[in-house]
Amino acid sequence: xxxxxxxxxxxxxxxxxxxxxxxxxxxxxxxxxxxxxxxxxxxxxxxxxxxxxxxxxxxxxxxxxxxxxxxxxxxxxxxxxxxxxxxxxxxxxxxxxxxxxxxxxxxxxxxxxxxx
Amino acid sequence: xxxxxxxxxxxxxxxxxxxxxxxxxxxxxxxxxxxxxxxxxxxxxxxxxxxxxxxxxxxxxxxxxxxxxxxxxxxxxxxxxxxxxxxxxxxxxxxxxxxxxxxxxxxxxxxx
Numbered sequence: 550x551x552x553x554x555x556x557x558x559x560x561x562x563x564x565x566x567x568x569x570x571x572x573x574x575x576x577x578x579x580x581x582x583x584x585x586x587x588x589x590x591x592x593x594x595x596x597x598x599x600x601x602x603x604x605x606x607x608x609x610x611x612x613x614x615x616x617x618x619x620x621x622x623x624x625x626x627x628x629x630x631x632x633x634x635x636x637x638x639x640x641x642x643x644x645x646x647x648x649x650x651x652x653x654x655x656x657x658x659x660x661x662x663x664x665x
Numbered sequence: 666x667x668x669x670x671x672x673x674x675x676x677x678x679x680x681x682x683x684x685x686x687x688x689x690x691x692x693x694x695x696x697x698x699x700x701x702x703x704x705x706x707x708x709x710x711x712x713x714x715x716x717x718x719x720x721x722x723x724x725x726x727x728x729x730x731x732x733x734x735x736x737x738x739x740x741x742x743x744x745x746x747x748x749x750x751x752x753x754x755x756x757x758x759x760x761x762x763x764x765x766x767x768x769x770x771x772x773x774x775x776x777x
Contacts, residue, residue, distance in 0.1 A: 553708070582764060591671075591769030592709070592754060605764075640708055646762075653699065654765060656708030 551575075553657035555641050561663045567629040570660045573622055574643030582654065583616055583626050584640040592640070598624065631664045638662070668692045669757050671768035680777045684742040688755030688768055691736065695757040699765065700729060700740050703752040712753075713740070745775045 554573040562568055574581045582597040596606040598618045606616070613632070618624040628635055638659045645652035670689045678684045688698075696717040701709035715722040715729045715738065722729050728741045742749055755768040 580764075584767075592767040594764055594766075597764050642708070653711035653714070654701075656701075656710070658706065658708050 553641055553643050553655050555639075555657035555660050557660060558658065559661045559663075561665065562631055563665055564632055565630045566664075567627065568631045568635075568662060568664075570626040570639050570641075570662070572624045572626070572641030572657060574624070574641070575655055576622070578643035578645050578652075578655070579621070580644050580646055581618060581624050582642045582644075583624070584642060584656075586638045586640060586659070595626070628662075631662075633664045636662055636664050667768070668695075669755055669766050669768040671753075671755055671771050673771050674769070675772040675774070677774045677776060678745045680747055680775055681744045684740075684745045684749065684773055684775065686740040686742075686753050686755075686771050686773065688738045688740075689736060690738075690757050692757070692759060692766075693736070694760045695766075696760055697758040698729070698731060698738050699756045699758075700727075701754040701756060701767075703754065703770070709752075709754055742773075745773075747775050747777050749773060750775045 556571045580599050583595040585593045595608045596616045601618045616626045638661050640656050640659045642654045642656045644654045668691050699714040700712045702712045703709040713724050713727050713729050715731050720731050731738045752770045752772045754770045756765040
């Protein structure tokens with residue numbers, strides 16, 4: 550089991566540039582989550598998918614953020630245009646079920662985004 | 666409005682002593698609680714959980730206590746080891762098919 554794979558591990562970009570974060574969930578998991586970690590807010594849920602369908606994107610901070618899951622093995626989180634306040638660690642997580650009752654949430658190692 | 670609150674950003678404990686990490690929640694519909702542990706440059710990993718029908722769950726050195734009337738849970742680590750130094754996140758699940766809600770985390774430092 551390779552776990553949840555995120556790329557890149559680090560991203561440094563200039564304000565105004567487009568940023569794309571990528572995630573490969575654990576095979577067989579049907580729920581995928583994007584979280585953002587900051588000192589002020591801790592782990593915030595941005596959006597989650599169930600069976601490749603976005604269920605709740607109310608945590609997405611602005612229209613500059615978008616996420617897609619074209620198939621069961623791949624998801625992207627895009628920020629366009631990026632701003633310095635988007636600097637954070639972004640985690641992707643997957644589980645066999647939205648509520649994680651019988652299948653704990655498995656996190657990737659995150660992408661540390663720095664926008665200058 | 667934070668539904669899961671970890672009011673202590675950090676905690677320092679001597680090796681061999683007990684570490685107690687606290688978590689409060691506001692939503693009475695939460696029925697399942699979890700603790701996750703996070704090392705630097707890694708994602709959080711599942712540590713231990715408890716259902717609302719129980720008041721205690723133990724796994725080796727880790728015990729989680731749940732006080733539903735006070736809407737409070739705690740994680741006890743006995744004895745604490747330097748390898749336990751990490752950020753600990755409390756999480757809760759509401760009724761129905763809803764995702765976990767996380768607290769802000771508590772950074773535990775176990776001093777040798």
